[in-house]
Amino acid sequence: MSANNNVPTMAELAAAGEKPNILFWVGCAGSYDQRYQKVTQALVEILNHLDISFAVLGPEESCTGDPARRAGNEFLFQMQAAANIQLLNGYQVETIVTACPHCFNTLKNEYPELGGDYEVIHHSVFLQRLIDEGRLVIKEGGSFKGRKITFHDSCYLGRANGIYQAPRKVLETLDAELVEMKRCRTTGLCCGAGGAQMFKEPEKGNKDINNERVDEAIDTGAEIVAAACPFCMTMLSDGVKGKGKEEEVKVLDLAELIAQNKG
Amino acid sequence: MTLISQISFVLVAAFFGFFLARRIKNIRANIQLGRSENRNDNPDKRLKNMFLVAFGQKKMFKRLIPALLHLLIYVGFLVINLEVLEFILDGLLGTHRLFAPFLGGFYTFCLNLFEFMALGVVISCVVFLARRNLLKLSRFWDAEMTSWPRLDGNLILIIEIVLMAAIFTMNSTDQILQERGAGYTTTGTFIISAQLMPLFESLSTQALVMVERFAWWIHIIGILAFALYVTYSKHLHIFMAFPNTYFANLEAPGKMVNMPEVTKEVNIMMGLQAEEGSAEPPPTRFGAKDVQDLTWYNIMNAYACTECGRCTSECPAHLTGKKLSPRKIMMDVRDRVEEIGQTGEQNGKSLLGDYISKEEIFACTSCNACVEACPVNIDPLNIILQLRRYTAMEESSSPADWNNMFSNIETNFAPWKFPAADRFNWSKKS
Ligand code: SF4
Ligand code: SF4
Secondary structure, rough: HHHHHHOOOOHHHOOOOOOOEEEEEOOOHHHHHHHHHHHHHHHHHHHHOOOOEEEOOOOHHOOHHHHHHHHHHHHHHHHHHHHHHHHHHHHHOOOEEEEEHHHHHHHHOOOOOOOOOOOEEEHHHHHHHHOOOOOOOOOOOOOOOOEEEOOOOOOOOOOOOOHHHHHHHHOOOOOEEEOOOOOOOOHHHHHHHHHHHHHHOOOOOOOOOHHHHHHHHHOOOOOOOEOOOOHHHHHHHHHHHHHHOOOOEEEEEEHHHHHHHHH | OOHHHHHHHHHOOOOOHHHHHHHHHHHHHHOOOOOOOOOOOOOOHHHHHHHHHHOOOOHHOOHHHHHHHHHHHHHHHHHHHHHHHHHHHHHHOOOOOOOHHHHHHHHHHHHHHHHHHHHHHHHHHHHHHHHOOOOOOHHHHOOOOHHHHHHHHHHHHHHHHHHHHHHHHHHHEEEEEEEEOOOOOOOOHHHHHOOOHHHHOOOHHHHHHHHHHHHHHHHHHHHHHHHHHOOOOOOOHHHHHHHHHOOOOOOOOOOOOOOOHHHHHHHOOOOOOOOOOOOEEEEEEEEOOOOHHEEEHHHHHHHHHOOOOHHHOOHHHHHOOOOHHHHHHHHHHHHHHHHHHHHHHOOOOHHHHHOHHHHHHOOOOOOOHHHHHHOOOOOOEEEEEEEEHHHHHHHHOOOHHHHHHHHHHHOOOOOOOOOHHHHHHHHHOO
């Protein structure tokens, strides 16, 4: 898809004396994780489809420091933050869109105190706004019409930042049947990856958290588990695969669902 | 006779008053063991939180039936304690039902209301006892609910039932004595305790007076003892819920508390800030190893904890059999601070290590489920993260996987072992 390949970087635009409206913060998972690269591309496709003026940092981007901070390494976090803030302020960035709730939380809540003040928008809210404004139109009777979708709340989107409605509103536009898991919204069960758990083996226990969550998702009878976070994506996909259900149950990101059904 | 009872009353009240005051001073000092932290901003928002969460019990109502029963006990307890004022004045002045002649019919109405509340309290307490002991709700039987926390939970319910039974006995015998013209102030009928009158009617007038006085003393001593007992028990939340919700976090729950001392060092290292004469002394350590390294608010949290286990029952780590329990974190902080407060010394122990293990804190996903679940806005996650900071920055004792992740970020600027130069390769894929 050619639409995917049109990805301007901040450096290129700055060299041409231009400044985009939006910085798309891709994040480490969006950059390196093979599965989440697809989500990054889906979002780029939507941005290009709507002719939105955006750019990425490309090779200049660097970890926000979130996992280091949650694991207790404040020094490393602050080094990352200071470098990123220098870069972002250098480009006079005002608005950031990201598809990672962890990057979102750090950029939005933790960078201002360190000198990085931006409007930070998670892609679920960004997509919802585009739909509300009538700019992003969803095909009538798209491929998900009438199919059962359940949404898994990411902790860093939901409880951490109070975003519960936006992703659900985005899903509603697909004309699908939205079903909720037993534990959802404020009581949504974590996928097990937050707080830097993504980067280590779980402590001793009797079950992996993602399996507990996937059981709940499968219980709803949904064919699609919608996620809005790269770590949730990994944990849920692994859980579904572990149960041998990858044919019946698909784990997809909001951006992918929308990209497939945009009018 | 009245003089003796007046003097006894003053002595009893002074006795409890003395120990109560000492205990309150003690708790204050323990809370002040924590680091200072300013939580006085936004008084309007804070008052509103306190009003909704502590007074209005907003978060209790996530589970309707226990919330209603709890509300009944809470309101009943508050209202009935208005009557204690009369008890205390009667005790000091040697009078009997001091307010009755002044209030007349309104007095009868109030006491009927109290009795109605008292009955509600009794019913709720019985249901709660059954829930704890017969239904064995799992969150009341987890590992950290050892014999004392379990006894504490039951004891308070039983005490409340005894206190209420004393009120009914007193009112019932009082009404018989009024009928017999034994010199008791007329009050009108108290509907509920009137039902109990047949139980006592066979007694002689003298015996009735004894029973009535006995019930009066049981009730007032019970209330005073209760006030003292509460300060040693999880029931301190009756009072601590108020300051605890007032000072609760107002920012996004996902935001971690900044460490300005680290910001400063990093800025100096990166040449963003010149090294200046240190205005403040450097912190003794990074992160928290013991309760003194926590903030006063963390310690206040521990005193406000009701050990209800709502946090633990939502914790993904606990639900999947990991050792972590956010309730235990709170109970450990309280036990440790009490230990320091009592012995007045360090005794070589510390919170991390002797009370809380690394296995527990490393199991946390920082999902905020515990914070969301707590009916009095306690934040166990904040404490867990401070302990982790200590392990990472002072001890370098993080799990090996995390140490690898740290070095990946240092060298590749990503938590995985991918070269930084490949970061933008995704744009070339289709
Ligand atoms: S934040 Fe940590 S302690 Fe609290 S519920 Fe989540 S995993 Fe458990
Ligand atoms: S921290 Fe809150 S939810 Fe947890 S046991 Fe204590 S009072 Fe209950």
